Amino acid sequence: MTAFDLFDLAEANRERCRNLVKKMDCPKCGYDCYRDEVDVGVGIMYGPYGCMCGWSEDPRYDSSEGESDEQKKHPDYIVDSCGGMLLKEGVMEKLEHFGIDTTNIDL
Numbered sequence: 361m362t363a364f365d366l367f368d369l370a371e372a373n374r375e376r377c378r379n380l381v382k383k384m385d386c387p388k389c390g391y392d393c394y395r396d397e398v399d400v401g402v403g404i405m406y407g408p409y410g411c412m413c414g415w416s417e418d419p420r421y422d423s424s425e426g427e428s429d430e431q432k433k434h435p436d437y438i439v440d441s442c443g444g445m446l447l448k449e450g451v452m453e454k455l456e457h458f459g460i461d462t463t464n465i466d467l
Contacts, residue, residue: 384409391413392411393409393410410441410442412441414441416441420443
């Protein structure tokens with residue numbers, strides 16, 4: 361199994377999980393919101409709902425009206441509205457690894 365196979369499997373599993381998650385409409389734009397959920401054996405932990413427009417149920421991650429508090433605290437990371445964080449340097453390395461020209465990409 362290659363890394364691509366694992367990625368495809370993980371993405372398919374994530375999509376299947378999205379279909380199980382209770383949906384919420386964004387109060388800002390009306391689009392679907394999502395959140396991460398995990399069963400830890402004694403219960404389910406829920407992350408904040410977030411939308412592609414930047415709105416987040418958690419004010420720390422809400423970037424619908426500008427940079428969120430967490431984005432300000434962690435400028436080296438991409439922070440999404442659900443609380444996820446990706447190291448910008450790591451994203452750029454992955455893009456370059458796959459032959460994508462990053463000279464005009466500003467994260």
